[in-house]
Amino acid sequence: MAEVKYSQAMKKLTDIISQIENEDIDVDELSKKVKEAVGLIKVCKDKIEKAELDVKSIVEAFEKGK
Numbered sequence: 737m738a739e740v741k742y743s744q745a746m747k748k749l750t751d752i753i754s755q756i757e758n759e760d761i762d763v764d765e766l767s768k769k770v771k772e773a774v775g776l777i778k779v780c781k782d783k784i785e786k787a788e789l790d791v792k793s794i795v796e797a798f799e800k801g802k
Contacts, residue, residue, distance in 0.1 A: 740776075742783045749776040
């Protein structure tokens with residue numbers, strides 16, 4: 737499976753939420769969409785955590801180089 741970019745995951749998640757809020761999803765599709773949304777939330781959360789660690793590492797390296 738190709739890596740999903742954060743912006744792509746957020747767009748898909750926003751679309752799903754909008755469909756649910758507007759009741760545009762058939763009941764038969766609802767569980768599938770909720771499962772997809774949970775997966776997208778995990779992707780976004782993992783990417784945010786990785787970015788946070790990367791930034792922290794860069795700042796620490798910068799501080800050591802002073």
